[in-house]
Amino acid sequence: MAKLDIVTLPDPILRKISTSVERIDDEMRRLADDMLETMYDAPGVGLAAIQVGVPLRLVVVDVADAEEGPQPLVLFNPEIVRFGPETRLHEEGCLSIPDVRVDIERPSTLTLRYLDRDGKQREIDADGLLATAIQHEVNHLDGKLIIDFLSSLKRDIVVRKFKKLARTTTT
Ligand code: NI
Numbered sequence: 741m742a743k744l745d746i747v748t749l750p751d752p753i754l755r756k757i758s759t760s761v762e763r764i765d766d767e768m769r770r771l772a773d774d775m776l777e778t779m780y781d782a783p784g785v786g787l788a789a790i791q792v793g794v795p796l797r798l799v800v801v802d803v804a805d806a807e808e809g810p811q812p813l814v815l816f817n818p819e820i821v822r823f824g825p826e827t828r829l830h831e832e833g834c835l836s837i838p839d840v841r842v843d844i845e846r847p848s849t850l851t852l853r854y855l856d857r858d859g860k861q862r863e864i865d866a867d868g869l870l871a872t873a874i875q876h877e878v879n880h881l882d883g884k885l886i887i888d889f890l891s892s893l894k895r896d897i898v899v900r901k902f903k904k905l906a907r908t909t910t911t
Contacts, residue, residue, distance in 0.1 A: 741770075741777045744792040748836050749902040755883040758788070758795045761816045764859040768798070772814045772857060775800045780810075784835045786873040788880035791836050799877040803869045816855040818878055821863070824849030830872045832886050840898055842886040846875050 747753055761768060771794065779787040779800055789798040797817045804811040828848035831841045849867045852874055856862050866874055876886070887895045 741773050743781055744774050744778045746778065746782065746787075746791055746835050747793050748838065749885075749887075750899060750906060751836075753793060753795070754790065754836055754880075754885060756790060756795045757883050758790050758797045758881040760797050761855070764816055764855060764857065768816070769814075769857050771796075772798060772800060772816075776802070776812050776814070779835075782835050784833075785869070786877045787835060788877045790880055790883075797881050799874075799881070801870070801873050801877060803873055814857045815852070815874075815877075816857075816859075818852055818854040818874065818881075820850050820875070820878060821853050822851040823847035824867075828868070828872060830869070832872065832876055834876070834886050837885065837887065837898070837902070840887065842889055844872075844876075844886060844889045846872055850874065 771789065775787050775789065775792060778792060779802070785803045786799065786801040789796045799815045799818055801813045801815065802811055824847055826848045827845045829843060829845045832844050833841050848871055849865065850871050851863060851865050853861065853863045887898050
């Protein structure tokens with residue numbers, strides 16, 4: 741396994757729409773494993789392929805705490821097929837937007853359809869932090885970021901800060 745570089749704001753690739761994975765082969769499984777290693781190292785609870793510069797619909801998630809031990813989920817072509825009626829408010833961070841946290845209210849339960857690492861179609865019900873993390877990562881596949889939940893004024897402030905940061909770290 742290898743640790744990958746995480747793309748950060750304001751890299752425009754984060755706004756790309758990712759395309760479906762056509763074939764789940766060893767190369768795809770290796771990418772998923774590398775993404776898991778990158779996510780655990782960061783550390784984070786979820787990572788989308790676009791965040792390592794690959795515009796494919798692949799997400800890895802692990803919301804288990806230290807006592808539970810690792811419970812990695814590898815989700816190819818994830819698709820939310822149903823939302824529950826209740827919502828949940830969570831302060832979300834994003835590995836592509838370091839040190840920024842945004843309060844976001846999202847549905848608290850959902851049903852997710854995806855292909856597992858063997859290409860088998862599965863469906864799971866998710867709630868709590870897992871439901872939040874899945875929605876956050878599926879947003880990434882559609883080029884949507886947590887700052888899009890802010891007012892345009894606040895969003896502009898964050899984007900400007902990251903543009904300035906990018907300039908000062910490259911010179
Ligand atoms: Ni994120």
